[in-house]
Amino acid sequence: MYFTEDELSRYVDSYIQEGYFNQDGALYLFPVAKSTEITMINKTDWEPFAEATGTTVDELATTEGITEVAQRYYEWTDEQTPDVPDDGKAFYGRDSMSNYFIIGMKQMGKEIFQVKDGKMILNTDEDLIRRLWDNYYVPYMKGYFASLGKFRSDDVKTGDILAYTGSTSSAVYFPDTVEKENESYPIDYIVCDSPVMEGGENIKVQQGAGMAVTKSDEEHEYAASVFLKWFTQKNQNLRFVCESSYMPVLKEANSVDVLDSVIKENNIEVNQKVYDCFTTEMEDFDKTSFYTIGAFDNSYSARKILDYSLADKAKADKDAMDAAIVDGESREEALAQYLTDENFQNWYTEFCHSLECI
Incomplete structure (x- = not known):
């Protein structure tokens, strides 16, 4: 297991649940950027x-x-x-x-x-x-x-x-x-x-991008999991989503204050329309339930x-x-x-x- 329960609990719950689509307890798809x-x-x-x-x-x-x-x-x-x-x-x-x-x-x-x-x-x-x-x-x-x-x-x-x-x-x-x-x-x-x-x-609606780690040897699987952890941390993930117009996947990153802080610290130029979409969604984030259909x-x-x-x-x-x-x-x-x-x-x-x- 490359992700602990504590690590997974930091991500938006519905984003993580979407990756358990085979009913066997295995996480197949890891969220990296989402949209609604x-x-x-x-x-x-x-x-x-x-x-x-x-x-x-x-x-x-x-x-x-x-x-x-x-x-x-x-x-x-x-x-x-x-x-x-x-x-x-x-x-x-x-x-x-x-x-x-x-x-x-x-x-x-x-x-x-x-x-x-x-x-x-x-x-x-x-x-x-x-x-x-x-x-x-x-x-x-x-x-x-x-x-x-x-x-x-x-x-x-x-x-x-x-x-x-x-x-x-x-x-x-x-x-x-x-x-x-x-x-x-x-x-x-x-x-x-x-x-x-x-x-x-x-x-x-919950939609957007996820990544999967293909089965190989332990060394490559571990390296892939380390990359996913790094890529989805708030600093890296918010920098990426500001460029791609997607939403971050960590609970703590879905905050206007956190977004503004990362933009300022990294001197990021954000398209104003994208920024306004982010802030509109983030202001209502805790009052919103996100949903996507299961796999069939x-x-x-x-x-x-x-x-x-x-x-x-x-x-x-x-x-x-x-x-x-x-x-x-x-x-x-x-x-x-x-x-x-x-x-x-x-x-x-x-x-x-x-x-x-x-």
């Missing part, structure tokens, strides 16, 4: 909307709150051109739909993929899945949400949305300017926590279903609805065909079947 999700906002275009409508950033703390704010933004932007009906703008998008399902369900008290003894038990509670549908598919169809580029930061850059939820490690890609067809202007930003399902627990056969395929099933349907249905509107159908009539219990049931049945067949 945050919400980032185009502050420059947010401020006039917020001032005009009395909207606050605090309203974005819940998933349902984001949906309500997105509706308000659509209606406010629509009112800017009274001679052009139904031209409101989308407010929000999200990068990882699998995280939306996995963390949203966990926040509401269920594990969509519950792993026991290496076997996955599927939990697709219809009422809870319906809440996720109502807070993604419905606002997407109404034009409150959008997903156009490869990543939602791309959609912020083109001015198609104002805010998105994505990985903390993606903060450096949040644009400094909005670039539309005939217009370009600089923007500032706001960083806030990723949303929680209304009434749910403060649970955030075909887990990658299962995540892909979560990533694309609802997202692809929303995009395809929105494109079809928009085409019907261009052909002369009213927005209300076109939209009503999709916002039905039957449409949800059809998708839900197919969604469950796909997961059951993996």
